[in-house]
Amino acid sequence: MSRLSVSAWGAAIALAMLAGCSSTPKDETAGMSNEKLYSEARDEAAAGNYERAIKFYERLEGRAAGTLLSQQAQLELAYAYYRTGERAQALATLDRFIKLHPSSPALDYALYLRGLVNFNDNLGLFGSLSRQDLSERDQQAAKEAFQSFKQLVEQFPSSTYAPDAKLRMNYIVNSLAAYEVHVARYYFRRGAYLAAANRAQAAIQGYQESPAIEEALYILARSYDRLGLEQLRDDAERVLKTSFPDSPYLTQGLQAREQDKPWWQLW
Structure with missing residues (x-):
């Protein structure tokens, strides 16, 4: 093999390697409208595919920033986090929503979901496996759940979520x-x-x-x-x-x- 052909062969390999390094994963949502992206996220969540739904909701929240659709994506993203056991991410998302949108018509749901995340944290897998009653475990999450439910009931007494929040508050107090x-x-x-x-x-x-x-x-x-x-x-x-x-x-x-x-x- 001549020196020229060796050089050309080496250059081809180098170019291939550079092309491989510069390639990025294809964004499957690139051509979707915000409405289509939201629809896909909802479909994935409805099918129980919360990991994929989370990816879509996260993308939508950024794309539709400042719109009602972004607010809805935040709430559904928090719920998807909750369903996958990502308590910290769910609470962080809800806290951000409550801080940024204090006059939102969905604020009662945000408070209810925040209470629910903390409430179910006390009734989770490890508690049932160890056969511990809620009264025998750390109570910080229960107290935080109570405060969320209390805020919901006081601010939105006519909310659809208020009756269930009251029942959960009573359970928490007894616990x-x-x-x-x-x-x-x-x-x-x-x-x-x-x-x-x-x-x-x-x-x-x-x-x-x-x-x-x-x-x-x-x-x-x-x-x-x-x-x-x-x-x-x-x-x-x-x-x-x-x-x-x-x-x-x-x-x-x-x-x-x-x-x-x-x-x-x-x-």
């Missing part, structure tokens, strides 16, 4: 109260009676309408009893008797005190 009682019970079983009394008192003061208050009052009375605070014990028992006259804790408490046993061993 937060049950969480405090769960911690109080934990401390009591380990002999940390002052800590148990403090957590029981927190439940009583913060969640007065919750069914968990019945046990909270009993833990409070038993904790004061172990601490030798007889007046406070009698006060807690009196409130328990007045509020829950048929409470089994009243009978169990008397037996526990007489036998000097924890009440849970008498059930």
Whole structure:
């Protein structure tokens, strides 16, 4: 092979390599109108192909910036993130929407979806696998969900989403109260009676309408009893008797005190 032909061959290889390096993936949405792109995104989401729907919604949000279609894409993008388990991205998208569009007619839905993302984070896969109740897990997401639902109900009492938000708020309140009682019970079983009394008192003061208050009052009375605070014990028992006259804790408490046993061993 001549020196010229070798040079030509090397140049051809170099050009091929450069062409390969400079090539970029084809944009399948390049020729689509915004309306067509939105339609494709909706179709993918409806078919459960949320990863592809996310790609389309992200592209549409940028292309249609400043339009109502972009706002709609933001909301549906947040929902697609939520369905794929991308909680952080869903919340970030919703927070951005709420900040940028405080007067949007879809604000009630944005608040509802933000609450739902946090609510379902507490009821996710790991909780069901470990058989933990919501009251036994970290409550930060539950509190954030409650605030979103509360804002929705207060700002948009006639919203389609308000009735379900109220139900979820009630569930969260009961769960937060049950969480405090769960911690109080934990401390009591380990002999940390002052800590148990403090957590029981927190439940009583913060969640007065919750069914968990019945046990909270009993833990409070038993904790004061172990601490030798007889007046406070009698006060807690009196409130328990007045509020829950048929409470089994009243009978169990008397037996526990007489036998000097924890009440849970008498059930």
